[in-house]
Amino acid sequence: MTGLRRILCAEDDPDIRLVIELALARVGGYEVRMCADGAETLAAAQAFHPDIILLDVMMPGLDGPATLAALRAAGIRAPVAFMTAKAMPDDVRTLAALGIAGVITKPFDPMTLADEVYRIWERQNGSR
């Protein structure tokens, strides 16, 4: 484990996709692969070797939790964080129970998103 380099991200809203890509690739300097849905994420995860995976919770088709389950079933072990616009404490607790690295609440600040992802990744790697 050398450091955080590759981020795979699933988000169905095209506007948000652009902002995330800008925030992580241009501001954060990470190698970012954006996917529009769970199925695409699943397909991309194999070849891309992400260091961390960000999943939007509410996506049509495979939603965040279903994508997480499918990723784990496919043997992908990278830490996963959820992104959600529902930041009720209950919701966050339910999500955390799924065994994830963190929850990013939307709307996020594009200028600090990269830092937030880094902190989640760091926390995960420190505990290993």
Added chain:
Amino acid sequence: MAVADVTRELELLRASYAQRLPERVSELRTLWSDALEHPSPQALRQLRQLLHGLAGSGASFGFPEVSDAARRAEQELDRCLEGDGALDDPARTRVPLELARLEAAAGKASATRGAAVAATPEALSVAILERDRPTAEALARQLEQYRLRVAVTEGIPALRERAREAPPDALIADIGYCDARHGPAMRELMARLPRPVPIFYLSDNDGIEERLRAVRAYGKGFFTRPVDVDELLRRLERVAGTARRRNYRVLIVDDDAETARLHALTLERAALRCRTLTEPLRVLEALAEFDPDIMLMDLHMPACTGPELAAVIRQQSRFTGLPIVYLSGEARLDRQLAALRAGGDDFLVKPVDASTLVTVVMSSAERSRAIRDATMHDGLTGALNHTHTQARLHVEVARAQRYERPLTIAILDIDHFKAINDSYGHPAGDRVLRSLARLLRQRLRLTDVVGRIGGEEFMVILTDTPAELAVPVLNDLRSLFAAQLHAAGMNTFQATFSAGVAALPRQGGTAQVLEDAADHALYEAKRAGRNRVVLSPLR
């Protein structure tokens, strides 16, 4: 990458998002009234999905009020959906309240000006006046698919009411509304509108009498039912769209900066775009870059006279059609005539009053634009033709380099087009070309250029746009196009396109280099299996 660049790109995204907000809010409004009329958990879920998206995105783009209002409305729906799936009374009062707040926030956000990527130009608004509501609604749904704002009005009084608030860009009316009974009321209504609204009449019969009636009732178009929506849209865009898109550019050449500024101010107040130039010798650069519809020039300048400059400009075939209007204190008729002989079109004696200036400039610009439009556009698709696409590419490359702005182009080619023509016939192929051209025009900004450069090949020039922003836009266009159904007799079929994308390199790029790179990327896209967008490695 520099922070300034990121901020700038964020600005672009923000502006693009803001421009589309009103459209989303009106979608919400429609869903909400549907949910009230035909209550179902499904309708509520659809509404919630849209609200959820806005709640999660608004503040990221700098519009926290959007997020807040959307979230509160979403929570109302959450509660109803967790209950028995029916709208409860609190939701019935609170959701419209939040929608109104959203609307206000969206209006404020979209009013902030800025460049936008993939923003849709403001949609044309159309009013429908039909004999029966279901027919009207069906037509409305079809037109809305093409992002028109459609209002179904019942009867002339309702139309009058609506037109008073905001006159539509066009009216679609049943031919019955120009008969002896309704005709006078219609004429009166039309006469009272602040600007003429083109009317398209729909009729069940295609007889000379109906057509005559339509013409006499100021009909701009006549369609028989079932309506060929494709053709109707084409006519709507042409008639209603041109009035909206006149964004005439005026180049003002005057060695006196104050005078130039004064004229620019006067014209800008009349919604013309102006550029002033105080060094006449730099006129060729300014022409290439600003691409004006009309030029306003002082007759006497120190470096050279107006007529000399006009003669130089006229030597270049590209500018032979450019109207040149002289402005001068010259009151002597013989000198005025001499100036006109050297290639001027009109002569205004200073001091010019504001309304004369605007009238002369507007009418010259209109004429020159009409002549250019007639010859610049491909007759089938309305896109720019090959020659003018090339000309625009050169202009845009020059502009991008001068202002050190990004520029990205794409060459699109419809996949297996020959097979489409062979299997479904040429008329079907033509419709595919037209629908792609329309999709491009609707989804891209007014400042972007769409040209048809070959049989089934289009070029898109995305001004002020880096490749990272252009590629997702093109991919969205690609999936939208692939999802469209095309009709051929009783059959429907789908078509796809491949695209090669290239961005102008920071150094040493030319129009040719850019086009070659996009062409090469297109070839790669085709080779990799078509229906995809490939970005050229050119940097």
